[in-house]
Amino acid sequence: MDFVSILSIFVLACFVGYYVVWSVTPALHTPLMAVTNAISSVIVVGALVASAASGSPVGKWLGLGAVVLASVNIFGGFAVTERMLAMYKKKDRK
Amino acid sequence: MEAHSVSPWVAVAYLIAGVCFILALRGLSSPATSRRGNRYGMLGMGIAVVTTLVTHEIASLPEILVAIAIGGGVGFVMARRIQMTAMPQLVAAFHSLVGLAAVLVAVAAFLNPEAFGILGADGNIMPVSRLEMALGVAIGAITFSGSVIAFAKLNGNMSGSPILLPARHVINLGTLGAILVLTALFAHSGAAGPGENPLFWIIVGLAFAIGFLLIIPIGGADMPVVVSMLNSYSGWAAAAMGFTLHNTAMIVTGALVGSSGAILSYIMCKAMNRSFLSVIAGGFGAEAGAGGGETQEQRPWKRGSAEDAAFLMKEAENVIIIPGYGMAVAQAQHVLREMADQLKKHGVGVKYAIHPVAGRMPGHMNVLLAEANVPYDEVFELEDINGEFAQCDVAFIIGANDVVNPAAKTDKTSPIYGMPVFDVDKAKTIFFIKRSMGGQGYAGVDNDVFYMDQTMMLLADAKKMVEDINKALAE
Numbered sequence: 001m002d003f004v005s006i007l008s009i010f011v012l013a014c015f016v017g018y019y020v021v022w023s024v025t026p027a028l029h030t031p032l033m034a035v036t037n038a039i040s041s042v043i044v045v046g047a048l049v050a051s052a053a054s055g056s057p058v059g060k061w062l063g064l065g066a067v068v069l070a071s072v073n074i075f076g077g078f079a080v081t082e083r084m085l086a087m088y089k090k091k092d093r094k
Numbered sequence: 095m096e097a098h099s100v101s102p103w104v105a106v107a108y109l110i111a112g113v114c115f116i117l118a119l120r121g122l123s124s125p126a127t128s129r130r131g132n133r134y135g136m137l138g139m140g141i142a143v144v145t146t147l148v149t150h151e152i153a154s155l156p157e158i159l160v161a162i163a164i165g166g167g168v169g170f171v172m173a174r175r176i177q178m179t180a181m182p183q184l185v186a187a188f189h190s191l192v193g194l195a196a197v198l199v200a201v202a203a204f205l206n207p208e209a210f211g212i213l214g215a216d217g218n219i220m221p222v223s224r225l226e227m228a229l230g231v232a233i234g235a236i237t238f239s240g241s242v243i244a245f246a247k248l249n250g251n252m253s254g255s256p257i258l259l260p261a262r263h264v265i266n267l268g269t270l271g272a273i274l275v276l277t278a279l280f281a282h283s284g285a286a287g288p289g290e291n292p293l294f295w296i297i298v299g300l301a302f303a304i305g306f307l308l309i310i311p312i313g314g315a316d317m318p319v320v321v322s323m324l325n326s327y328s329g330w331a332a333a334a335m336g337f338t339l340h341n342t343a344m345i346v347t348g349a350l351v352g353s354s355g356a357i358l359s360y361i362m363c364k365a366m367n368r369s370f371l372s373v374i375a376g377g378f379g380a381e382a383g384a385g386g387g388e389t390q391e392q393r394p395w396k397r398g399s400a401e402d403a404a405f406l407m408k409e410a411e412n413v414i415i416i417p418g419y420g421m422a423v424a425q426a427q428h429v430l431r432e433m434a435d436q437l438k439k440h441g442v443g444v445k446y447a448i449h450p451v452a453g454r455m456p457g458h459m460n461v462l463l464a465e466a467n468v469p470y471d472e473v474f475e476l477e478d479i480n481g482e483f484a485q486c487d488v489a490f491i492i493g494a495n496d497v498v499n500p501a502a503k504t505d506k507t508s509p510i511y512g513m514p515v516f517d518v519d520k521a522k523t524i525f526f527i528k529r530s531m532g533g534q535g536y537a538g539v540d541n542d543v544f545y546m547d548q549t550m551m552l553l554a555d556a557k558k559m560v561e562d563i564n565k566a567l568a569e
Binding site for chain 1 (some may be wrong): 096105110111112115116117118120122123124125126128129131132135136138139142143146147150151152153156157161162163164165166167168169170172173174176179181184186188191192194195196198199201202203205206209210222288289321322325328329331332333335336337338339340341342343344345346347348349350351352353354355357358361364448450455456457458460461464465467469470471473475
């Protein structure tokens, strides 16, 4: 992919983000932060590529280190979001 | 070049992962759809990880699995154990990890550009990639050190009050400027083989320093803005690495997270009627506190008891509860819900009113009330409930202060002037739980509500006081 097509995806995604986030109800702003935190750990993709280390052993260990950090976030972020969302209940008692 | 010669299905898989992340955020538009949204997020992450493992040359699978198991185990245990009142710290800690991961990935790409497919024909890293990786590493480093400071302040390892260095604006602007200039030089300079150019390391060092310097002058109650801002940065760091890797999932996610954090910062600033720049410049609270000290006069106020509160609320038709950070500190959300249950048994209508900046992160109070089993349809936002105070018998303020201060509406000289506040002064009776008369809110301004005819101050620890009210209600 050339730079311009990547940039187009990025700019369009910013607009999508803008409209989607404004539609999030304020009551769920804390779960929103937790889940955005979890998904930003998609950086794990870069970490996995780095761990390949066809040339540099240092790069490999940096990559594996980044995999550990991103995994903390992925599992922790989604789990804590799930835990919070499970607490939001509607009035059902009389 | 390895990364680019793969099948187009790989790009499609990353795109699907990106779409899953959009659906994850979309689900949060209502609590009813939110959990399905979270599942989409997990699905997207699964697709992205598996696609990478299958299609890229990686370290041996056992090594990867061990790394994921270590990180995942730690994260999972943290997520299970954390107290809901400590959520702001947890989120700050998680941000710092994203930032550090971005730094590690960028450094790895710098040392080993071939694996990332960003080596040009001349044996140098391509200029565009150099620009992207320098920006990625800088944003990642700022996110990391900034989040560490935010964590320390929120967790109480460090005082929440602003730390003001002399000439801090000059130092900060100078450092930021230097980072930008060095980034441009790094992208343009000739020697750019793998790991060669020392400018890269200077950028990393300066970025760590500026993250630290930017957050230390910001006070505790401005943390909602800071946490949102760092959330945004962690997204931009992921996006920058996505540019380097030509990876759609990372770019889409980075853009989503970046906009999300930016919008939350905007909402928080608006709810305090302050500009983003004034929050980032820091020092709020320290200066105001010093200035407001001399006009202290003794004004009469009424002290109420738990019995008074129980009696008056039992007789009331409707009660609006306004929780603030003090409720979180005292862990009073559960006893508060018990109080509301008892009142409801007496036929009293109970609603909760939440200010956007109540607590230490956006939506903090909502989570705590949800934890205490308060149904979310009893919880209202500022603009939805503010009209109801005029018909309200009792306003019950627990651990909030600045967000009910009428000076924000009337006193042009007040540091909080213009901030939208609850019109509690229109309620027939006000109960104000506060630890003592001495302490003032974060902004360091006196609150006229304390001295109003219809106000009764309930001076005690919030949890203790509500427990006493519960006992009195039960009699």
